[in-house]
Amino acid sequence: MHTTLTNDQRSTTMPGQGVDVEPVKAFAERVIANVETVLVGKRDAIELLVIALLCEGHVLLEDVPGTGKTMLARALAASLGVSFRRIQCTPDLLPNDVLGVSVFNRQQGVFEFRPGPIFVNVLLADELNRATPRTQSALLEAMQERQVTVDGKTHPLKRPFLVLATQNPIEYEGTFPLPEAQLDRFFLRVRLGYLDLEQERAMLRRLRGEHPISQVQPVVQGEDLLALQPRVAAVHVDETVETYILNIVHATRAHPDLLLGASPRGSLALYKAAQAFAALRGRDYVLPDDVKHLAPYVLEHRLIVRPESQLRGRTGAHIIADVLERVEVSLGESA
Template sequence: MVYIINNSAQLKKIVDNVENVIVGKRNSIELAIIALISNGHVLLEDVPGVGKTSLVSALSKSISASFKRIQFTPDVLPSDITGFSIFNQKTGEFEFRPGTAMCQILLADEINRTSPKTQSSLLEVMEENQVTVDGTTYKLPKPFMVLATQNPIEYIGTYPLPEAQMDRFFIKISLGYPQQGEEVYILSRFLEDNPLETLEAVATSDDILQIQKDVKQVYIDKTLKNYVVDIVSMTRKNQYIALGASPRGSIAVCRAAQAWAYFNGRDYVIPEDIKKMLLPTLSHRIVLKQEAKLKKMSSSDILTSIIEKVYIPLVDNYEKK
């Protein structure tokens, strides 16, 4: 229990460090950290100018991780991401030139602005943490994480992400506009200097790798696993949902709950951990019927109504027996 308490304090230091750049969005920062220590990927969906790119940059600096950014446009090719082989006339052999994905933190900026073919090149990267070029597989450095951004307002010149791609994202985050007082503080801070330029690391990549291993050891009782499956199953039967969450969604909820318990210094999951992580991990995995859209119902609205109907299991002790 001591190592969890110590490492959870370190995770909170990372959150505090990122907050030096991203003001008033602690919950969103915490969710990004939860995805990181769960070995998952993040979809940042929000309007321009609210700090999506700054969040990714601050996170990579805080853990001293290698960081690369690719700006997606219609002419970006899969080889720009995965890399390519080029013939070396001096040696008479083909040499591998790594693409943008060969890093620890990859920012896929405006991912919905590139073609489906290029989007699909990220599937192997996100699922297997590797790239395959000309039949040869290259492992990516660890820890590895993709944070993709997209603008939910603009539709002209965009290619909506297919369900298979959306399902690869562990968590979906929206930052939203800051409160008035927070925005005034942002003006005061950024008009003087950019805090991102002086941000220093408070953890290492090795620290994150160890925490990722520890998170997997957090105990989750069978009754809570049944609770997760009950909720996910109801997304497949709901009258307003055309496509419910997959088993990968169930796994994501449990892994996120383990990470949230760890973040709060516990080595076991409680129902509140699961309820906290249900919306961020499932809302982007379900497809709504046209009827729901006509009634202006969102994925979060429907999921919330489902959660309220499912009985929360109560036991004397959720700790490992």
Template sequence: MDRNQMHPAIERVLGNIEKVMIGKRDVAELSLVALLAEGHVLLEDVPGVGKTMMVRALAKSVGAAFKRIQFTPDLLPSDVTGVSIYNPKEMEFQFRPGPIMGNIILADEINRTSPKTQSALLEGMEESSVTIDGVTHRLERPFFVMATQNPIEYEGTYPLPEAQLDRFLLKMKMGYPEIADEMEVLNRAQRIPPIEDLETVMDLAELRSLQTEIKEVHVDQTIKRYIVEIAGGTRNHSSVYLGASPRGSIALMKAAQAYAFMYGRDYVLPDDIQYLAPAVFVHRIILRSEAKFEGITAEEVVERVIARVSVPVQRLVK
């Protein structure tokens, strides 16, 4: 894709993030895709690669309220959503909002807390609201969750069930930086952390406007069929026990609309689908035991499916 064609407002945000995140433009782009598509991200990676910095930089860039939730085994649902406390002076219960009542949420090590507490966050992700003591509280737009989990440590964790993994628009990894990038990280670490000086380059009203505009990006019928055939290919693959659901197909379409808009187009291309499909489908696929034993990964399955499905050649512009 030609980055010179990127939407000016989105380019400002990405450029701002790159002031503190070295060599991670692809991760920043996918994070913005999820934010613009009103989805959420599951980030699976080891500690210390900049996950918190990425989310903080994104929140600062768009002027959003940033909240971090450190998930632990003893964390309660009310620690996430908030709680009603009786005020004897006013003789009434008053609601004290929890950290979920922000715009951009870092759910750190989500698999370290109980399924009940996980569900409190996932309800907010799915419904854009939380229910406390029978009262429903709407979450302010934008509402974006980046949840992290450590792929190395499994002891004492509660893996997210497939139905809950399906709630995340994208799953991705940050990875370690290249040598030159890590050296630049060291150079910057000697000075005042640049995150403190990061300025807001887009306000929430503009972000909400972009989220609305993205829904108008044209998705041709041939592209929709392409999405469905790729999703169907994951269901019929010999290495797959459970393939991508129709929710996954919808997620891929929405992500592609956001990605096309990001690059200044009002229509989706097959290239958008091919680029995004692995990140959208990888966590929605359950491999057969024998495939895991052979070392086959979900990423490889998606790539093989994409290679098999015929690419649309019809005119795609409205």
């Protein structure tokens, strides 16, 4: 079902608050255009990362090697002018290797905290599913709480703070799959996918000399995000659209192919993502089509498909498409 509202119907979803989203749109356009100088044909993925930044969420990049996951993270950080670090996750990586450690200072006779790589604005956790569950838990706790506790002392993390975690969906040997409770903490799951022939030709020609990542300069300031986030949160969500979000999420919980549907955290993530997406489109109100566009990225990784349904070839993507086809927008609730 196509859910774009007519002009008469849209009048019930528009706010009277008049929040100015043009600074959000301009910020996003500058960042996206700058990252596109490094990555060819990935505008949708770049846009999703900007949405996560505006909503203070984290992103799971799930794709095969060589599709540009690391370059995407580096180019985004460089465009924002913020600090960036990369962790290569391996089975011998310890929580303290990520969070930091207290070291005894003999001269002063006290323990001093030495921050780990997580004290950064943009952190790339490469191949997160190769780290042990203990290290995964330490990282994901920091993502959720935005602070680190070592030896009983709490240390706040920087803002803005974005974790981009990657994993290879086709390689399972020597990995520790993320539990569902930890997958649920990722705001979005994004797949970059392969380029088409002409996009790959453009990539070859662009990279035959010096890699463009070395020339990327900041086009915005990372601190600007902190001022823009309240504008995104003020984007109007009419009760009609709010009900549409809730009906989608509740439909996953009752779906016969699922053992577990989307969580309340998933409802909140879809709500916030739709607000940011609307702002990027220059609107101060959310449309049902915004929700429909974002639902696969927000909800699919939060679902557990029944084993018998998996044997029949059913996936989370199939189920989200089925739910979006079945759930309709009710226009009479707030009229």
